[in-house]
Amino acid sequence: MENLMGIFLNSVFVGNILLAYFLGMCSFVAVSGNLKTATGLGFAVIFVLAITTPVNWFIHHYLLAPGALAWAGLPDVDLNFLRFITFIASIAAMVQIVEMVIERISQALYTALGVFLPLIAVNCAILGTSLFMVERNYNFSESLVFGLGSGTGWFLAIVAMASLRQKLRYADLPYGLEGYGITMIVTGLMAMGFMIFSGIAL
Amino acid sequence: MSLQSSPYYKALTEPILGNNPINIQMLGICSALAVTVQLNTAIVMGLSMTFVTAFSSLIVSSMRRHIPRNIRIIVELFVISSLVILTDQVLKAFLYDISKQLSVFVGLIITNCAVMGRAETYALGNPPGLSFCDGLGNGLGYSLVLVGVAFIRELFGSGSLFGLQIVPETLYQAGYRDMGFMLLAPAAFIIIGLFVWFQKAVLQKDEGKG
Numbered sequence: 001m002e003n004l005m006g007i008f009l010n011s012v013f014v015g016n017i018l019l020a021y022f023l024g025m026c027s028f029v030a031v032s033g034n035l036k037t038a039t040g041l042g043f044a045v046i047f048v049l050a051i052t053t054p055v056n057w058f059i060h061h062y063l064l065a066p067g068a069l070a071w072a073g074l075p076d077v078d079l080n081f082l083r084f085i086t087f088i089a090s091i092a093a094m095v096q097i098v099e100m101v102i103e104r105i106s107q108a109l110y111t112a113l114g115v116f117l118p119l120i121a122v123n124c125a126i127l128g129t130s131l132f133m134v135e136r137n138y139n140f141s142e143s144l145v146f147g148l149g150s151g152t153g154w155f156l157a158i159v160a161m162a163s164l165r166q167k168l169r170y171a172d173l174p175y176g177l178e179g180y181g182i183t184m185i186v187t188g189l190m191a192m193g194f195m196i197f198s199g200i201a202l
Numbered sequence: 203m204s205l206q207s208s209p210y211y212k213a214l215t216e217p218i219l220g221n222n223p224i225n226i227q228m229l230g231i232c233s234a235l236a237v238t239v240q241l242n243t244a245i246v247m248g249l250s251m252t253f254v255t256a257f258s259s260l261i262v263s264s265m266r267r268h269i270p271r272n273i274r275i276i277v278e279l280f281v282i283s284s285l286v287i288l289t290d291q292v293l294k295a296f297l298y299d300i301s302k303q304l305s306v307f308v309g310l311i312i313t314n315c316a317v318m319g320r321a322e323t324y325a326l327g328n329p330p331g332l333s334f335c336d337g338l339g340n341g342l343g344y345s346l347v348l349v350g351v352a353f354i355r356e357l358f359g360s361g362s363l364f365g366l367q368i369v370p371e372t373l374y375q376a377g378y379r380d381m382g383f384m385l386l387a388p389a390a391f392i393i394i395g396l397f398v399w400f401q402k403a404v405l406q407k408d409e410g411k412g
């Protein structure tokens with residue numbers, strides 16, 4: 001339990017998927033101009049990460065890892081080289097399924113998240129989390145917590161950035177720095193802020 | 203027709219400085235920054251990226267009349283991921299140490315928006331030769347920024363270039379310290395921010411201001 005808590009806190013703060021590993025920057029820069037859409041996208045990312053990371057864990061452990069096909073009578077097969085293509089396909093498929101389910105169950109949630117779901121399939125944070133999960137040898141519950149934590153960290157970062165950018169609109173910046181340039185610099189300062197947590201260990 | 207007015211030349215050179223994928227189009231920042239602590243990894247990453255962008259543009263463009271519009275994203279993703287798997291296997295076979303350091307970031311070229319972006323906006327509407335040049339140019343522009351950031355970070359962060367000590371020992375004895383901050387994530391964000399500022403303010407002044 002302590003271990004799971006540690007993974008969660010680490011992936012939210014110190015190892016923040018956006019501020020420490022730079023994943024999901026494209027949509028971060030593009031969407032953080034507006035607080036409302038940023039919040040929507042943030043929730044969608046948490047949701048999708050919490051589903052795709054465990055699903056990819058199953059795919060990795062029962063299909064791709066060396067010796068994973070032992071249950072099918074093929075203990076010598078190593079399909080690891082197919083990891084990228086399988087993960088991206090499973091992410092795209094999961095996003096599509098989630099979209100259909102949400103549309104069916106809750107119209108309100110669909111109008112809030114619907115537009116963002118297709119965008120998410122190509123968000124590097126999603127694929128990145130799955131790849132990190134394999135690289136760090138997480139077990140099933142760890143990977144579930146890691147997915148949730150990464151999503152929460154991304155959500156925090158984009159919501160904070162969107163709020164900052166609303167204030168920045170009134171700032172008088174030198175030519176060339178407004179918009180994208182200042183966003184990157186402020187993100188750097190924010191990343192510094194998040195690093196303060198690195199002293200905390202559970 | 204002279205070399206400089208040929209459309210191939212234009213497609214190749216424009217993205218390197220004028221319309222740089224990272225600094226101006228804001229694409230593909232995702233996986234770019236984590237590998238820029240050292241020049242070695244940055245260059246390998248830049249080369250892999252250039253290879254993938256150029257060939258995915260070429261392949262997508264040659265298939266552009268046969269891809270149904272609805273499933274084009276999936277088709278593009280599959281072309282890109284096949285190329286990335288190829289790159290990854292080659293790196294693992296010949297540059298094992300660097301491939302270990304790049305860890306998941308080679309795989310993340312798949313979701314790098316610069317590759318997707320070029321396939322979507324350029325390769326789907328232009329002939330293969332031009333698309334190849336465009337992809338090559340974008341890959342090189344991307345590498346240029348990567349190498350620039352890595353140069354600054356490695357020089358100031360660990361006082362070396364390509365792993366070789368550059369800052370002389372006497373300077374350390376005189377009290378010089380490496381800036382540990384350069385090795386951390388925030389430095390990369392700030393350097394990119396300054397690059398963008400520089401490019402917009404200096405290189406594009408004449409067209410941008412109007």
